[in-house]
Structures are given as C-alpha cells and as structure tokens.
Amino acid sequence: EECQNYVRVLIVTGKRVFTCGTNAFSPVCTSRQVGNISRVIEKINGVARCPYDPRHNSTAVITDRGELYAATVIDFSGRDPAIYRSLGSIPPLRTAQYNSKWLNEPNFVAAYDIGLFTYFFFRENAVEHDCGKTVYSRVARVCKNDFGGRFLLEDTWTTFMKARLNCSRSGEVPFYYNELQSTFLLQEQDLIYGVFTTNVNSIAASAVCAFNLSAITQAFNGPFRYQENPRSAWLPTLNPIPNFQCGILNDDSPNENLTERSLQDAQRLFLMNDVVQPVSVDPLVTQDSVRFSKMVVDIVQGKDTLYHVMYIGTERGTILKALSTANRSLRSCYLEEMHILPSGQQQPILSLQILHSNRSLFVGLNTGVLKVPLERCTMYRTEGTCLGAKDPYCGWDSKKKRCTTLEDSSNMSLWFQNITDCPVRNLTVNGGLGTWSAWQPCQHSDGDSTCLCRSRSCNNPAPRCGGRDCEGSRIEIANCSRPRYMRRPAASCRLGGGSIGFKVLQSFCFRLVSLPFERLLSGMRLAAGEKRCVSIHSPGMM
Numbered sequence: 001e002e003c004q005n006y007v008r009v010l011i012v013t014g015k016r017v018f019t020c021g022t023n024a025f026s027p028v029c030t031s032r033q034v035g036n037i038s039r040v041i042e043k044i045n046g047v048a049r050c051p052y053d054p055r056h057n058s059t060a061v062i063t064d065r066g067e068l069y070a071a072t073v074i075d076f077s078g079r080d081p082a083i084y085r086s087l088g089s090i091p092p093l094r095t096a097q098y099n100s101k102w103l104n105e106p107n108f109v110a111a112y113d114i115g116l117f118t119y120f121f122f123r124e125n126a127v128e129h130d131c132g133k134t135v136y137s138r139v140a141r142v143c144k145n146d147f148g149g150r151f152l153l154e155d156t157w158t159t160f161m162k163a164r165l166n167c168s169r170s171g172e173v174p175f176y177y178n179e180l181q182s183t184f185l186l187q188e189q190d191l192i193y194g195v196f197t198t199n200v201n202s203i204a205a206s207a208v209c210a211f212n213l214s215a216i217t218q219a220f221n222g223p224f225r226y227q228e229n230p231r232s233a234w235l236p237t238l239n240p241i242p243n244f245q246c247g248i249l250n251d252d253s254p255n256e257n258l259t260e261r262s263l264q265d266a267q268r269l270f271l272m273n274d275v276v277q278p279v280s281v282d283p284l285v286t287q288d289s290v291r292f293s294k295m296v297v298d299i300v301q302g303k304d305t306l307y308h309v310m311y312i313g314t315e316r317g318t319i320l321k322a323l324s325t326a327n328r329s330l331r332s333c334y335l336e337e338m339h340i341l342p343s344g345q346q347q348p349i350l351s352l353q354i355l356h357s358n359r360s361l362f363v364g365l366n367t368g369v370l371k372v373p374l375e376r377c378t379m380y381r382t383e384g385t386c387l388g389a390k391d392p393y394c395g396w397d398s399k400k401k402r403c404t405t406l407e408d409s410s411n412m413s414l415w416f417q418n419i420t421d422c423p424v425r426n427l428t429v430n431g432g433l434g435t436w437s438a439w440q441p442c443q444h445s446d447g448d449s450t451c452l453c454r455s456r457s458c459n460n461p462a463p464r465c466g467g468r469d470c471e472g473s474r475i476e477i478a479n480c481s482r483p484r485y486m487r488r489p490a491a492s493c494r495l496g497g498g499s500i501g502f503k504v505l506q507s508f509c510f511r512l513v514s515l516p517f518e519r520l521l522s523g524m525r526l527a528a529g530e531k532r533c534v535s536i537h538s539p540g541m542m
Contacts, residue, residue, distance in 0.1 A: 006054035009070070013062045016041070020050035020060070025076065027052060048074045048084045048094070061111040061118065063144060065089070069118045071108040081106050083120055083142065083157070093148050093157050101127050101227075102160065102270065106138075110183040112192075114213065116246035117141045121165075121194070123180045128225060128234040128271065135199060137165040137180035139216055139276060143246035152263040159246065163219040163272035167196040167209035170281050177207040177283070182294045186308075190214065191279075193324075195292045195312065206292035207283035208310060210324065215276055220244070222274040236273040240265055284310070285322050285332050291315040296352045296361070297324070298374060300392040301406060303417035307392035309335075311361055313349030317341045319363070319372070323392070323422075333422040335391055340370055377403040379432060379461045387416065390423040431463035431470040442477070451480035 002025070009020035009029070017037055020029040027046025033039055049070045051058050058072035067088030074080045074094075081103045082094045096102045106124040119141045126136040140162035149158050169175040177196035184193045190213035198205045221244070226237040240262075294313040299306055308324035319340060323333040340363060341347065351364030354374070363370040377394035380386040386396045386403035394403050395417035399410045409415035434457050442453040458470035 002054055004054075008050045008054065008058050008072075009060045011060065011062050013066075018062060018068075020046045022050065022052060022054050025052045048072065048082065049086060051078070052076050053078060057107045057109070057122075059108045059111045059120070059122075061113050063088070063113045063118070065144075067144070069111055069113070069120075069142075071106075071111055071120050071122065081108075083140065083160070085142075090145075091147060091155070093142075093146060093155060095160060096153075096156055096267075100125075109180050110185075112185050113144075114185075114187075116144055118144055119216075121180060121183045121192075123178070126164075128227070130233065135178050137167070137178060137194070137196065138162050139165055139211075141216075141220065145246055149258060149263045149266070152260070153267055158258060158263060158266040159244075160266075161220050161270050161272060163216070164275045165194065165209075165211065166275045166277055167194065167207055167283055169207070169283065169286065175205075177205065177209075181292060184295055184297050186297060186299070192216075193284075193295060193297055193310065195295045196283075197291050203288075204291050205288050206286070206290055206314075208285040208292070208295065208312065208322075208324075209278040209283050210280070211276055211278055215279075219272050219274045219276045222272060224269040225271045225273040226269060234271075237269060240269075280331070282331075284324050285312070285320075285334075287320070292320075293348050294350065294352045296354050298354055298356075302392045302419060303395060303406070303412075303415065307419070309392055311352055311354075313352050313363070315348040316346045317349060317365070319349065319352075319361075323390075323419075333390065335389065335423060338372065340372060375405050377405055381430070381432060385429065387418050388423060390419045390421070392417075392419060429461050429464040430467040431458040432460045433458060433470045433472055433474065434460040436476070439478075449480060452478045 002022075005021040005023045005028075007019055007021045009018065011018045012034065015034050017032045017034055018029065019032065020027060023046065027050040029044050029046040029049055030040045031042040033041065049060065049068060049072065051072045052075075053073075056073050056078050058070065060068060060070040060072075062068050065088055067090065068086050069083070070086070071083045072081070074082050074084065080097060082097070083103070084092065084094045086092045104125040104127050106122045108120065108122045110121045112119045112121075119139060121137075121139055123135050123137045126134050129136070140160065142157050142161075143159040146157055146159045148155050165180065167177045167180075169177075177198060179197050179199060180194055181197055182195040185191075186193070192211045192213065194209050194211065196207050196209060221239065221242050223239050224237045225234045227234045291314065292312050293315050296311050298309045298311070300309050310320075310322045310324050312320040312322060314320065317340065319338040321335040321338065323335065325331070325333075347366055349363055349365065351362075353362045353364075354360075355362060358371075359374050361372045361374055363372060375393045377386070377391070380389055380391075380394060380403040383396045383403075386394055393405055395406060395409065395415045396402075397404045397409045398414045398416065404415070406412065406415060436454050436456045439452045439454045441450055443450045453475060455475045457474070463469055
C-alpha cells in the first residue's frame, strides 16, 4: 500500500499549484496550472522536498520570492531530518546533518513565511531533558536572506534557532501537553493556535493553546541554553546578539559580515533557554480521553464584538466547535460536537480548511473530503434555542421570527444575540428532519414493479435530552409502475439497499404517490435503517 503516490506537499502560489508526492519511494514534484491541474508544466526531483515514506511527517512553504522551505527527511531510511531551502535564486541551505542537537527525531507540523523569517513548528525528542526520554514541542526560525557560512557552516543555516512551546494546565505540579499536532496562523493578529496532546502511550488528553508572535520573538531574543560537553548539564548562556535582525532581503552577500566567532556561536548556540508562553495561563480548551488532530479558526463578527470560533478535529472523526475569547466566563466554551461520519464509524480527521467564499468547512479523511456549512442557524427552530446556543454565527431576527446569520438578517437593530456565558450542554432539543437523499430506484421483492424512492433522517438536529422526535415524512415514493393491472398477493417493497420495506395489497403502485405519507405508514414512524412493513389499501383497487 505504501507503493503509491501520496501527495505530501500541495501549495497554491500565484497561478500555479506546486505538488510533491512520495511516488512509490521515489519522490517527485510538479508544477501545474490552477485552472488545469492535469497539465504538468514542470517536473523536478522531490528528494529533500518530500519524504520517501508516506508515514513520515513533513511540511513546506513557498515564499513570495519563489523559494521552497521544506521540513522533511532527506534519506530513504528516514534518519536524516532537515529543514531545507531550495528553488529560487539564492543558494540551498539545510540544518546540520546527523546532529541530534539541531533536530532529534522530529515530527514536522507546519511552516509559515512571516516577515524576514521562516518559522517551523514541530515536536522532537528533547536533548536538554537529562532524565529519560520525553518529547517537547518546538518553534524554530531561520532568516530568509541566510546564505550560509564560509568554511564553517558552509551550505548550513547560520541563523537557525529553536525554542520550546509550553502548553500546560496550571497547578502546583503543572500537567503538560507536550506533543504538538496542528497549528493555525491568524496572520492579521500575529496569533498562532496550536493543538497539543499527551504522549500516545499516556492517558489520552488534549488542549488548545494560543501564542503571540511577540512572545516567540521575546524567547528568541533571550539567553541560549548550551551544553559544553556530553557529560555536562545544559546551562543558560548569554545571547551575544539579543535583538538579532535578519537584515535586508536584497542584500546579495550578507555572509561577508560573518566573522569566525559569529560562525562558531551559530554552530553551538541555537537552543533558547526561555520557553514560549501562551496568551493565557491555562489552555483555551481542554478535553480528557480524546485526542485532537487538526484545527482551524474562523473570525466571526457578532452583534457587539469579534469572536474566534475554533473547529477542532479529533482522531475519532468528530469536530468540536468552541469559542476563543478574552472573556474568562467564555473560556473553554464548547458550542457543539459535529458527528460527520455514519453511526458506528470512526476515522481520524487529517485536514481542515475553511473556504470563506463558500462559507464552508472542508474536512479531509482517509476516504475522501466532506463539506460542512460554517453557519448552521436553521437547526435552531425557536428563539430560546437560537439564543441559548451562544453561536456567534447566529442570532434571532425578531422580524423574520427565525434564527439567521447577521448577513441574512432583515435589520441589525432587530437581530439579537446574547453571548455572555457558555451554552447549557444538557438543553432539551427537539428533532428536526434533514435534507432529502437523492432519488434512487426501489422495487418489489417479486421484481415486477419499480419505483423511485428517497429518504431523510432525523438529524437536523437529532433529538437530545428528552426532546421530541421528528415529525413529518421520512420516505417519499414516486413514479411506480407495473406491467399488468392485476391483483397479487402481499409483497414487500424495498428501497435500493433493502434497508426499508413495506407491504402492498394491490398490483398497481402509482396511486400511492397521491396519498399522504402519513396514510402510507398508517401513523407508524419509520426510521432510516429500520425495516418494517404495513398494509396499504388503495381506494378502487380491492
């Protein structure tokens, strides 16, 4: 199964799509047109840009100047991880090879092009932890105008630095979420959200922490941590350049100013002593017995303020919708948990992307891609449930007498929203019918007559906490036909998959279409997936 082409890099840059795939352990990269991705414009070697093995984590970003910064494993065995720059007009560079102090069995998560730096987020075995083996989450950065060293650190970064990210639950003995799984950058606010979990061999627990870019810069301006020799402890060391700046990007020969001493410092001083602290003492969201996998954040304009709405994917295939706000009373507010997979199925969410032009959330799974609307206001049928949901997307339109978005409201002064505390989780919710499925053929078990059938489920929303079941038809039947007008014994009529059936006592089916569905089911409820038969006597057929 690994001998397929797993796409590990997919970047839209201008009018081109840059992709890299494992290509059956022979990595290859291509450039394609945005409007015609089947046409390959250019094909290049994917080594050092994409892993050989699809099980190895990697990340990449392309800058405005066309340089590709990739964090991946370079060799077939996966023992040579590197942060590598290629393409563009400046020389390729990488992290020091086979030096575990630079990178120690890293799992790369994300890369961002911000200002004069390129930032990388990953988790790795902590070299500075001298008591057993543990994993720390890191942020690293390099200057985009780094040309490498001369004689010392040749073809190697001279501006590489890394710092630990702290996401922990406060207390006398803090509880640490050490393993970074996903990040999301809010560029306009210089804010980076991160999903953290416990170790896979530990008790399952997850958290979301947010970090200001200024806090990351502060850590990089602080002292280094350095180990003199393998037997000595890691100790703080003064930063020789405490307010380091990359310089101008169009400087063609910045390494001319590098002295032998500065190159020696760059070779040994790269681990920061200070830990990057999050915006709040405690995580924004925590959940026990669950492992988060991915997240995205949407900025939503509410009635009175802006809200950050987090969509957090889990390894069991659900999406948690939660609030992020400076208001302490709204901290760790879960709005809802969306079950996007059929009942009984579980698979991890691999990617989440928001497309604002479509007002949708796209969910990547092993088996395909799902599309989920960002705004689900129609599921709240009453003013109480609408306002009680505390959903920043939704408010009650007193003129239309329904739950709408701010954009769809008739008048902002008549649109009400009350997000002052978290929603009540055990609120009674009455069931609402979902959308109809596509029409599909269905037929009698005797095979003599065919119909078109469609169904819908009680899932918009599903009844909760003692709420009423859905009212209304869940199955519709149309365009029934039979070759002869003759009486037959009772037979069962089945939907395409044989999951829903009913008895008929006449040979002609099309008259059933004109009957209300309630008469078809004789007052009985028939849920999707439930097989039940009823007798139907159509007028004039007996």
